[in-house]
Amino acid sequence: MEVRRSRRRKSTVSAYRDGQRTIVAIPARFTRAQEREWVQRMLDRLADKERRRRPSDDELLERATDLATKYLGGRAHPTSVRWAANQDKRWGSCTLIDGSIRISTRVQGMPGWVLDYVLLHELAHLLHAGHGPGFWALLESYPRTERARGFLEGVAYGRDQAGDAPSDTESDDADSDDTDVDDADSDDALSDDALSDDAETALAPAGAVSA
Numbered sequence: 001m002e003v004r005r006s007r008r009r010k011s012t013v014s015a016y017r018d019g020q021r022t023i024v025a026i027p028a029r030f031t032r033a034q035e036r037e038w039v040q041r042m043l044d045r046l047a048d049k050e051r052r053r054r055p056s057d058d059e060l061l062e063r064a065t066d067l068a069t070k071y072l073g074g075r076a077h078p079t080s081v082r083w084a085a086n087q088d089k090r091w092g093s094c095t096l097i098d099g100s101i102r103i104s105t106r107v108q109g110m111p112g113w114v115l116d117y118v119l120l121h122e123l124a125h126l127l128h129a130g131h132g133p134g135f136w137a138l139l140e141s142y143p144r145t146e147r148a149r150g151f152l153e154g155v156a157y158g159r160d161q162a163g164d165a166p167s168d169t170e171s172d173d174a175d176s177d178d179t180d181v182d183d184a185d186s187d188d189a190l191s192d193d194a195l196s197d198d199a200e201t202a203l204a205p206a207g208a209v210s211a
């Protein structure tokens with residue numbers, strides 16, 4: 001772990017992985033006590049973000065059940081949700097007879113809102129086979145459907161261009177790598193922040209978190 005003090009930083013802190021290293025950038029004006037506090041906070045947030053991007057199978061099922069309740073009126077009932085490494089051409093698949101869902105391990109490490117879309121897509125298939133208007137209507141209440149579809153198309157395009165090489169790039173992270181210290185001053189603000197994917201993406205620059 002490396003702490004970098006920057007004179008250009010006034011009130012932002014960021015933490016990211018660069019290969020094997022973890023770098024925390026802080027304003028040069030920080031005292032040693034502030035440095036200790038913020039380095040620990042940012043390392044915790046980074047670890048938390050990485051955990052949430054690679055949930056266990058049990059956590060996947062819990063997440064899918066929550067999504068079904070929130071966006072599908074609780075009508076879809078998955079019996080199991082598992083990561084699967086053998087889904088080369090698909091992001092996810094489901095089996096109607098037993099209500100099981102498999103999500104490609106290629107989705108691991110993608111932003112949480114993309115994983116949520118892939119889960120919702122398969123959950124919606126438990127209610128509606130095929131990709132007709134009735135199917136897409138089920139996904140309308142999820143606000144990031146279009147954005148997630150674009151994200152996945154971009155990943156697939158990049159993979160095609162690269163000749164099937166796995167992509168570690170998280171293009172969504174490109175917009176910002178800063179967390180505003182002053183906004184996140186209270187613990188409440190920090191934990192609220194940590195729940196949203198927008199805050200997550202604020203923690204790492206493009207490509208810094210590799211799979």
Ligand SMILES: [Zn+2]
Pocket residue numbers: 121125130131
């Ligand atoms: Zn589908």
